[in-house]
Amino acid sequence: MAAVTASHTTQATAGSTDGADGALAAAFDAAVAAEERIEPRDWMPDAYRASLVRQMAQHAHSEIIGMQPEANWITRAPSLRRKAILIAKVQDEAGHGLYLYSAAETLGTGREELLDKLHAGRQRYSSIFNYPTLTWADVGAIGWLVDGAAITNQVPLCRCSYGPYARAMVRICKEESFHQRQGYELLLALSNGTAAQHEMAQDAVNRWWWPSLMMFGPPDDASSHSAQSMTWKIKRHSNDELRQRFVDICVPQAEVLGLTLPDPDLRWNEERGQHDFGAIDWTEFQEVLKGNGPCNEQRLTQRRRAHEEGAWVRDAAAAYAQKQTVVPNGEATA
């Protein structure tokens, strides 16, 4: 993208004209078509920037809100080994949130601004985190299904046209795959454990299966951002393609687990070479997105409370830092 950067600099000093914008847009389109990475200082269409900010903020918020359903079980984890794994996982999620906010900041926004929008309900997070974790097995179901769906969505993002986002995803996907295997192994232990443990595992899968399929977003004919995102190579596959891929991956894994998936219409389709599966309840999906899911209120309230109750701590850190940069005669050193 060096060429576009150079022309951007030239045009910025020369003043912007329609012709110049047209040249920049053409160079941008050519770079995207050639699978080059767009970097923070490169020219990009305003709508591309806005679309990335929206998607990356939503992604970052999902990591942060997503800590809650799992942290809900840290203090009750049934063995010290599982407890250590769960703490490490929740810690990783906070780290992923930090990477993603940093990546979003390269687009000219700020973490504070994004968090304010989350707290005000003006930016979304993944619908999945509005479901409650009711048993220990839910921790395993989240690892297997929710992280599995996230990885299916995110691996193609490692080739996203925006460099900082793509690089964040490479790091995040490595850790996510690890979490996903741990979740699967947790469910496997339960499934092969006592009758009560097996039942707990099956119940969790029953409750998390459909919400996990909804993580891929609305069907292709109802997805408002998809076409543009695919043209810009932010997105590489359609929602329905990724959802199908996920179902095909999960079916044999469920068999190994010795658990069933709660869909009477799920069967192998020889002709398509893929699984057919039942209809998703899009009304439920819309309700959850509108804020009417089981935990929407609780999740946002906890996030806002942590932020509000932490305000005096952040103020203290800022005041202390300010004092450290001031020398005795009152002049700032920095």
Place this chain on the structure above:
Amino acid sequence: MTATLALGDDALVLSHRLAEWAGHAPVLEEEVALANIALDLLGQARLLLSLAGDEDELAYLREERAFRNVQLVEQPNGDFAHTIARQLYFSVYQHGLYEQLSAGDGEFAGLAAKAVKEVAYHRDHAEQWTLRLGDGTPESHDRMQHAVDALWRFTGELFQPVEGVEVEWKTLRNDWLASVTAVLERATLTVPAGPQSGGWTAGAGRQGIHTEPFGRMIAEMQHLHRSHPGASW
């Protein structure tokens, strides 16, 4: 046995308290830091409890009266200042303790040599936050002073000799007092004037006498494990 349980329970219980912060921290960086410290302590607890027996049996199947941790680590998190004051008092103590243990040739020397590196980081984190809160805003100063005062009476127990832990307890206490005093003063805070132990708390946690919040904490910690006797996870 007494020694491994005392050191192991301290780490186990404080780890649990710190992990309660997950999802509630004042800033994302602290989500990472508090979880990181909780994880280090849990690792230490697992090594120590495994020396004494089966880690899960010891963590999940002992009653309140059989735990040997000091009362300081079981104190509820309170606000961020309380968590930091508790962490400052404990990590300065644990750092001194593990430094001495790692220099000796007792049964904890190897473990202490590994743990002392982690604890140095915990100590630095607690000291930095003590400075920021103490010398931050008037509100943070008041909150930090309140926390430092409120937890002071649990610090005397840290220096009650534990059978099987081969350290110079007097040196440990003197060094602790010098370090904590220096940090509090730099943080513009007042070192509490009262005794370091209320009469009734001295040595209590080490003998299985705990404060009321502890029973509720282990009820939550043990509930699931106890509901499925003999199950593996």
